[in-house]
Amino acid sequence: MDTTAGGGLRERKKEATRMALHEAAMRLAIEHGLDAVTVEAIADAAGVSRRTFSNYFDGKEDALLYGDEQRMRALLGHFAARPPGETSWTALRAAFHDLSGEIGEPDPRWAAQARLARAHPSVLARQLAHYATFERALADLVADRDGLPAGSTRAVVLAGAFMTALRIAALAWTEQDPPRPMADVTDETLAEMATSFT
Known part of the structure; x- marks a missing residue:
């Protein structure tokens, strides 16, 4: 059998x-x-x-956010599969493009989900908890890729910057009028995040 x-x-x-x-x-x-x-x-x-x-x-909040959670898991998988010669930031941006090419332009319901999260503290709390979990997992992957100690400041900051950029881009995308492709909005945000503040 x-x-x-x-x-x-x-x-x-x-x-x-x-x-x-x-x-x-x-x-x-x-x-x-x-x-x-x-x-x-x-x-x-x-x-x-x-x-x-x-x-x-x-609960209903977890059911509502399941698609978002799956996309984050897929993103981690794409990042882990990137060639080892790439810098982590390059690999993260490429992983985002790999995922975008796989799933295409987001369902408009994503925008509705984002608005629901902002309007309901219970959903927002669960969403932030999910993001924190994935951010820690991403920091571990970055540290492993770059040969850094687990929990190193650089890996944690890089993972946090990337996840923050994704959140900023998602929020901006939901508010675009007229609508623009999410990949374009995210690319702009990631490019700005990679620019030195000093």
Whole structure:
């Protein structure tokens, strides 16, 4: 019996359930406002039980932010896969472009999600906690790439600067009128972040 294939199928089903819950949370929050959305409503919209929801997410905020979390995980993966001869900042910018090419222009719902985060402290708190986790993971990857000690100031600052630039760019992108490609807005922000302040 091929247990590897069975494990892969189970993981794909789990991921499909997570995405269904995330998409239901996004749709309901945008349509009705987050305060009016319950975990039960999200589970019903995704066609699963309340208990199943709890197996995947701690609350509606986590379900709402799942897509953002997955994009951050993918970005770390792209960075880790960059050629070792690149500087970390070059590799980070290239990783962002790799991910952008993979997922294309963001769904307009990203802008709605960003506005929801700013309007609801519970979502913003969860989002910032996720970003902090990824920033620490990124700092570890930078230190490893550059041969620096774990927790070195340079690695922490570089990772923090990159993540901050992404947050600034995402906010700017949601407020562009007329809209501009997110990759262009992010490139401008990353270029400015790399400019010396002295």
